[in-house]
Amino acid sequence: TYKARRHSTSVNSLDKSAIRFDPEDVQQAQRRTVESVMNRKRGPGAVFINVMEKLTMAGAAEALKARLTGALDGGIDGITLSAGLHTHSLRLIQDHPRFRDVQIGIIVSSARALKIFLRGARRVGRMPDYVVVEGPLAGGHLGFGEDWREHRLEDIVEDVLRMLREQALDIPVIPAGGVFTGTDAVDFLERGAGAVQVATRFTITRESGLSERAKQTYLAALEADVEVTDQSPTGYPLRMLKHSPCLGSSVKPQCEPFGYALDDRGHCSYLDAYGAAPVDSSGTKAGVKDKICLCYHFSRGKCYTCGHYVYRLKDTTNRKADGSWQLPSTEHVFRDYLFSRDHQIALPEPDAPRIQARPVV
Numbered sequence: 042t043y044k045a046r047r048h049s050t051s052v053n054s055l056d057k058s059a060i061r062f063d064p065e066d067v068q069q070a071q072r073r074t075v076e077s078v079m080n081r082k083r084g085p086g087a088v089f090i091n092v093m094e095k096l097t098m099a100g101a102a103e104a105l106k107a108r109l110t111g112a113l114d115g116g117i118d119g120i121t122l123s124a125g126l127h128t129h130s131l132r133l134i135q136d137h138p139r140f141r142d143v144q145i146g147i148i149v150s151s152a153r154a155l156k157i158f159l160r161g162a163r164r165v166g167r168m169p170d171y172v173v174v175e176g177p178l179a180g181g182h183l184g185f186g187e188d189w190r191e192h193r194l195e196d197i198v199e200d201v202l203r204m205l206r207e208q209a210l211d212i213p214v215i216p217a218g219g220v221f222t223g224t225d226a227v228d229f230l231e232r233g234a235g236a237v238q239v240a241t242r243f244t245i246t247r248e249s250g251l252s253e254r255a256k257q258t259y260l261a262a263l264e265a266d267v268e269v270t271d272q273s274p275t276g277y278p279l280r281m282l283k284h285s286p287c288l289g290s291s292v293k294p295q296c297e298p299f300g301y302a303l304d305d306r307g308h309c310s311y312l313d314a315y316g317a318a319p320v321d322s323s324g325t326k327a328g329v330k331d332k333i334c335l336c337y338h339f340s341r342g343k344c345y346t347c348g349h350y351v352y353r354l355k356d357t358t359n360r361k362a363d364g365s366w367q368l369p370s371t372e373h374v375f376r377d378y379l380f381s382r383d384h385q386i387a388l389p390e391p392d393a394p395r396i397q398a399r400p401v402v
Contacts, residue, residue, distance in 0.1 A: 045298040055316050057296045058307035062098045064107040071111025079116045087118035089144070094125025095182075095275045099303040106133040113137050119144030121173065124182060124277070126154060128161045135165045146171035148217075150184030150192075152200040159208075171213045172205075173238055174198050179218030180240060180348035182277040189269060189278060194218055195232070202233050221350045223381035239378065241348035242357060246371040252342050258282065259345070260366040264352040272333050274302050274310040285345040287338035289328035291318065299336035311335070359391045367392055 048060045075090065082088055090112050098104035112120055113134060120143060122130050127147055134140055146169050149155045155172060162168050176194025177185050185192060198216045205212055213235025220226055226237045243249060245256040259282075266282050273279040281288075294312055302309045314332035321327065338344040357374075359367045369389040377387050 044300075048297045052293075052297055055294070055312050056307070057099075057294070057300065057303060057309070057312065060099055060296050060300050060303060060307055062100060062104055062300070064100070064103045067098065067104055067107035068111040068114070071108050072115040075112050075115025075117050087144070089119035089121055090117050091121045091123050092130075093123050094127050094130065095277070096124070096301050097304050098301055099307055100305060102129070102133070105130060109134045110137060113139045113143060117143065119146065119170075121146050121148060123148040124275070126157050128157060131162055131165045131167050135167065141167065144170045146173060146215075148173040148175050148184075149201070150175050150177075151197060152204045154184065155201055156204065159210075168210065169212060171215055171235065172201065173215045173217050174201050175238075176216065176218035178349035180280055180351075181346040182273060182275060182279055183269065185278060187278070195229075198229065198232060198234060218348065219350060221353060222384045222386060223378040224384040226378060241350055242354065242374050242378075243371060244347075244351075245354055245358075245366075245368055246374055247368045248371045255342060255345060256368060257365055258284075259347060259351050260354050260358070262347070262352045262354070267347065267349060267351060272331065274332050274335055276310075280347060280349065282345040282347055282351070285338075286343035287333045287335075287345075289330060290333065290338065290343075291315075291326040291328045292334050292337055293326075295334055295337035295340075299340060301336045357386050357388070359388055361391075 044062075051057055051059055078088055092105070092108055092112065094105060096104065096108070109120065109130065122145070131145070145167070147155070147158050149158065149172060159168070174194070174197055175184060176197055177183060177189040177192045178194065183189055194216055198214060201214055205214070214233070215236045215238050216229045216234050217238035217240075220229065220237045220239050221242065226239070229237055244251055245259050249256065262282055266284065267280065268283050269278045269280045271278060272288070294309070294315055296303055296309070296312075302311075311329070311332040311334050314329045315334075318329045319327045333344065335344065355366065358369050361367055367389060373389045381387060
């Protein structure tokens with residue numbers, strides 16, 4: 042609200058060059074958010090935060106340093122560097138007193154990308170504690186181009202493991218993207234992975250923060266509903282459902298309250314797409330076809346990003362008498378990953394008369 046009031050004069054203009062984030066405000070907001078979570082932490086588990094390099098915030102380096110520093114100040118256990126090569130990220134926080142105590146990892150989609158990051162890590166004498174290798178079937182933004190179908194997570198993981206062995210680096214590798222069953226996980230562990238990262242099956246659990254509408258939409262999705270689009274203003278391909286509410290929206294650019302994707306000149310490709318969209322005879326703006334206002338729609342939960350296997354979620358639970366799908370608990374999904382065999386998935390105990398239950402083939 043404060044930021045929206047401060048930059049209210051640019052609301053009706055496509056010139057957003059005057060919009061700036063105060064790095065001190067960003068740092069303190071990050072610190073307060075992390076402290077709130079860490080104060081509620083119970084037990085020996087660790088809490089990690091994902092920090093995206095592509096969240097440029099009208100001042101990429103300053104905003105990135107503020108977010109990293111705020112997370113460290115707030116007592117976070119670990120930081121995963123994502124959405125970019127992060128060639129300078131470690132340097133931004135190398136003087137922080139917790140720099141060598143906190144766990145730091147990076148998400149990459151190729152051995153080449155990891156090599157580039159490691160060169161910067163060596164310069165500050167701080168190797169990553171883990172590497173997440175995200176493949177082409179992952180949800181959200183992808184680290185691939187239009188050729189994403191030509192890549193396989195198994196091959197990329199093997200390339201990364203080989204490169205680390207050649208450099209005599211003992212860094213755990215964590216495959217991500219398409220690890221849908223416990224058997225998938227075991228396959229990667231037997232290949233030499235240190236762990237796996239899973240997300241899609243947890244998105245529709247009772248404890249997930251997604252809306253009920255989004256969860257039921259994911260559960261009803263077919264494979265034909267999933268697409269990889271270039272409509273993200275970040276420049277990265279984005280996997281999402283074709284009927285996401287954000288697509289074709291004519292929302293006015295929301296840079297004043299948000300503006301997370303603005304570059305150092307106050308520019309975002311959604312501004313161009315919105316400006317080029319026609320206006321009808323009544324003065325109504327047509328839906329923007331080429332880009333989406335990512336900041337606004339993510340804040341409203343209208344961007345249904347998903348992993349490729351979202352269409353398989355219906356095979357992991359029961360359909361209820363009213364046609365909706367039962368939401369499993371997080372514990373149920375976690376235990377199924379731990380104990381399932383031969384790619385089988387255990388359905389949750391039905392909380393209503395079951396119409397349909399599909400075994401995984």
